[in-house]
Amino acid sequence: MLRTFVEHEARPVDSLCGLWEFTTKAERRDRAKLPKRYARRIHVPSAWETLPGLGNYRGRAWLRTTVDAAPDRALRLVFGGVSHTGTVFVDGRKVGHHYDAFTPWDVVVPGLSPGEHELVVEVDNSFGPHSALHIENDYYTYGGITRPAQAQYVPEVFIDKLFATPARRGSRWELAVRVRLRNWSKKRRTCRLVVALSDVVLDLGKVAVGAGRTREVRGLLPDLEVEPWSPASPSLYEAVVLLLDGDDVVDDLVDRVGFREIAVRGRKLLLNGSPLRLRGYNRHEDHPLFGNALPVEAMAHDLALLRDLGCNFVRTCHYPNDLRFLDLCAEMGICVWEESHARSVPFSHPRFRDQIAASTTEMVAWHHNCPAILIWGCLNECDSASSAGRREHARVLKLLKKLDPSRPVTFASNKAERDRCLDLVDIVSWNRYDAWYGGEPPDVEPALRRALRWLHSAKSRGGKGKPVILSEFGAGAIPGCRNPNHAKWTEEYQAEVLDESLRVYLNHPDVAGAAIWQFADVRVTRNHWGGRPRTMNNKGTVDEYRRPKLAYDVVRRRMHEAAER
Numbered sequence: 001m002l003r004t005f006v007e008h009e010a011r012p013v014d015s016l017c018g019l020w021e022f023t024t025k026a027e028r029r030d031r032a033k034l035p036k037r038y039a040r041r042i043h044v045p046s047a048w049e050t051l052p053g054l055g056n057y058r059g060r061a062w063l064r065t066t067v068d069a070a071p072d073r074a075l076r077l078v079f080g081g082v083s084h085t086g087t088v089f090v091d092g093r094k095v096g097h098h099y100d101a102f103t104p105w106d107v108v109v110p111g112l113s114p115g116e117h118e119l120v121v122e123v124d125n126s127f128g129p130h131s132a133l134h135i136e137n138d139y140y141t142y143g144g145i146t147r148p149a150q151a152q153y154v155p156e157v158f159i160d161k162l163f164a165t166p167a168r169r170g171s172r173w174e175l176a177v178r179v180r181l182r183n184w185s186k187k188r189r190t191c192r193l194v195v196a197l198s199d200v201v202l203d204l205g206k207v208a209v210g211a212g213r214t215r216e217v218r219g220l221l222p223d224l225e226v227e228p229w230s231p232a233s234p235s236l237y238e239a240v241v242l243l244l245d246g247d248d249v250v251d252d253l254v255d256r257v258g259f260r261e262i263a264v265r266g267r268k269l270l271l272n273g274s275p276l277r278l279r280g281y282n283r284h285e286d287h288p289l290f291g292n293a294l295p296v297e298a299m300a301h302d303l304a305l306l307r308d309l310g311c312n313f314v315r316t317c318h319y320p321n322d323l324r325f326l327d328l329c330a331e332m333g334i335c336v337w338e339e340s341h342a343r344s345v346p347f348s349h350p351r352f353r354d355q356i357a358a359s360t361t362e363m364v365a366w367h368h369n370c371p372a373i374l375i376w377g378c379l380n381e382c383d384s385a386s387s388a389g390r391r392e393h394a395r396v397l398k399l400l401k402k403l404d405p406s407r408p409v410t411f412a413s414n415k416a417e418r419d420r421c422l423d424l425v426d427i428v429s430w431n432r433y434d435a436w437y438g439g440e441p442p443d444v445e446p447a448l449r450r451a452l453r454w455l456h457s458a459k460s461r462g463g464k465g466k467p468v469i470l471s472e473f474g475a476g477a478i479p480g481c482r483n484p485n486h487a488k489w490t491e492e493y494q495a496e497v498l499d500e501s502l503r504v505y506l507n508h509p510d511v512a513g514a515a516i517w518q519f520a521d522v523r524v525t526r527n528h529w530g531g532r533p534r535t536m537n538n539k540g541t542v543d544e545y546r547r548p549k550l551a552y553d554v555v556r557r558r559m560h561e562a563a564e565r
């Protein structure tokens, strides 16, 4: 399942999860377009680095299975995530291609004869001129079909997406809906469209969609008496979209919505009209046993630890996350800042503009309805200090606003007083390491005071009066490295840094949110910064296997104290 709940009752769906045949380029002897022999088997989803001997494999590989086609319906292949480039072949014919590990994508294949067909996915995780976003970095780009995949069987006109946006109207709510329909056939087709939420039904009437075209239909479900969504009470409702031919349901889509409104008022964030303070972590999708292909049980375990730590907030640094993780956040009342894929990437890369636009567009298209996502982010620690960099920030932030005007936007900046983009955002977000890359714990408070004084002056060029999130802060601790003198890299020093940072950030009236860098230790690429200790980013409060460091109890105490205030 791509989600934690069933999305289709009427549309037939087959899971593509399980063992596929697998071979890497290094293992191939033939020169054909597709391999003639597959050396071994691999599980979908998984990262190939978890297979013996492939721990460092970077390059191309092929995965093969079979898939059924159905009469009168097209095969729609949906991939939750392929890391990082996937090219799809059915019976040897190329039918689809997608770049970026972190967004879902689909391929519609009409005209297949009913019965079994060969499905091959060529996967590439190499770096180079074809890849602007996956580069040597402070996290690892794994290889493989790393999120669940599905075969769906869709009629000529099918429901592609639902975009649902709740709004408060006094004590009642309304839900604006936009349904995207696609027609893969060579003829114009008409069908009836209905949207339902609990017992409220909105009949959108007959809709015609031209041959090979996409069409969007809008409607409003007014005056709804519903329980709002909040971290304390994460109520969810099923929105059901139906396509009818006469009385027959020919296609459907179920998504979940939560009724909540996030707003910026002065220096505060408001959730459903009340001030909200975000307390939590930056979390990478990374685990030594699974790479970036965490099973849902491991995701739920991470969230259980975050809850135990007293958190209400996760930042999905530095890319869109697995839909199932977002579903769990919605169910557990964990607020999310989700950002499109980019960490300190150079804007000069020839593919930067089209790849960042695709990551941003696909993120909003597939994740729009998740009520837990309160903030859209982008461009972590990119060049926000020059006029050329400002142009790129303006482009991506404007795109985010156009795709979804209902959520505030931000980016995590490490440019401090040199930033030239703060007028472009709703929330000012700072990555600050005042007690790690230079400085010591007593420096945290005066550094924040100075930064806020600058921000709320004309010198910040547009940041004045906006809410602030401390989007990263922390210190590295090599697990088990202990030293009574609190030397750098010890668990003691990390605990001290986090204790002081949380004391300052969680108590300051002008700080609307704080996200520790980071939840767990993660693998980084070998050449990042010439190599980090253990080839890991060691700033986790838990290690890569989720074993707590000394800081765990310190964070837990500070977060719970703040929650009770």
Ligand code: ADA
Pocket (backbone or CB within 6 Å): 138, 317, 343, 380, 381, 414, 431, 472, 517, 537, 539
């Ligand atoms: C940056 C960056 C993170 C990580 C962190 C660190 O702020 O956004 O991805 O690299 O610093 O550990 O230095």
